[in-house]
Amino acid sequence: MRDLVKHNIVLFSSLTGEFSHDPFVSEHWLVFIVSGFSEVFSPEGVISHPPGTLGLVRKNQLVKTVKKADGEKPFKSISICIDYQTLKRFSDQYDVKADGVYLGEPNIAIENDAFMKAYFNSLMPYFSQPEKLTPILAQIKTTEIIEILLQKPAMKNFLFDFSEPHKIDLEAYMNRYFSYNVPITQFAQLTGRSISSFKRDFTKIFNATPEKWLQKRRLEMAYFLIAQKDRKPSDVYLEVGFENLSHFSTAFKREFGVNASSIYAIYQ
Structure with a gap:
């Protein structure tokens, strides 16, 4: 099993067994499944996500996920943590603010278009040479994906709504x-x-x-x-x-x- 954490970027690869993680998601995550598949458990049932799945997971929620290899193909994924501090710096530097409280779905399927494919392809070489993904490069790549996501209008409130969770039932x-x-x-x-x-x-x-x-x-x-x-x-x-x-x-x-x-x- 290999779990390479390079600041905001996590390169995960494993051939054996099943792997789950802490269900509490404290920051936004963009996750791309390279191979294998993941199962997401919810009160409504289990949803299986195959290779090529690209999804944005919102902060402050509970998500049960199991990662599974596919025969001889390892489970491999690239995850980008789009954390509060990075977003706050981006907001201050480029004057990007939410228009209001985000009220949409907490988990969003993202189209794996040409720009997303190019972005994740640029990260693939670091699986074999992780030492080349320096802290500066990791920060640049995190800023880059924020800018790519902002090409979709709904993403501004998703990413830049910094309000605390409101009191719920x-x-x-x-x-x-x-x-x-x-x-x-x-x-x-x-x-x-x-x-x-x-x-x-x-x-x-x-x-x-x-x-x-x-x-x-x-x-x-x-x-x-x-x-x-x-x-x-x-x-x-x-x-x-x-x-x-x-x-x-x-x-x-x-x-x-x-x-x-x-x-x-x-x-x-």
């Missing part, structure tokens, strides 16, 4: 994203609250602390997947938000009085 959000394994502080940020107001609002709505409610909700989903969908415990614990199988098994036994493997055996 906490109950709906948590019921949608409970299976994402992120700290309580990030759930607070994503719902537009301080940690204290998040805990206060949460307890008022769910009559439980966030930690207790999340564990119970995740275990209930796991029970459903094992008993009704014939899923093995080893296949579901990550999906419902547990970090390791041992912790999941202990919590499951404590909650339901029976091992998860026993539930799986009963319904076979």
Whole structure:
């Protein structure tokens, strides 16, 4: 596995296994899949992205992604982090400002036109010679992709809306994203609250602390997947938000009085 991080540019290549990452996206990312494919999990289902996919992922959201090789072809991708500091410098230098709050989709498919193809082709040689991608070149290439994206009018608000997440419906959000394994502080940020107001609002709505409610909700989903969908415990614990199988098994036994493997055996 090779994960070459050159400041804002990540060149990833791997031939073996499946790889996932922290579901919390704190900055904008432009991702191009060179080979292999990725699967993006959401409450609506799983979407598979083949080679050639080019997408822009907005900051401050939760995204579950698994990267997979395709037989003898490695999973290979080029990801550009379009971070706040870079955008702020660009905004100040070139007087580019958002016209208003961005209200569009958080994840956008970008047309891989001639300009995008030329841009990503210019980065391909660095897979074999990463030392030549110097910090100055990485910064220049990040600035270049911002300018290319700005040729599309909708991109200005997407990139340059620097407003903080607004306060949103906490109950709906948590019921949608409970299976994402992120700290309580990030759930607070994503719902537009301080940690204290998040805990206060949460307890008022769910009559439980966030930690207790999340564990119970995740275990209930796991029970459903094992008993009704014939899923093995080893296949579901990550999906419902547990970090390791041992912790999941202990919590499951404590909650339901029976091992998860026993539930799986009963319904076979």
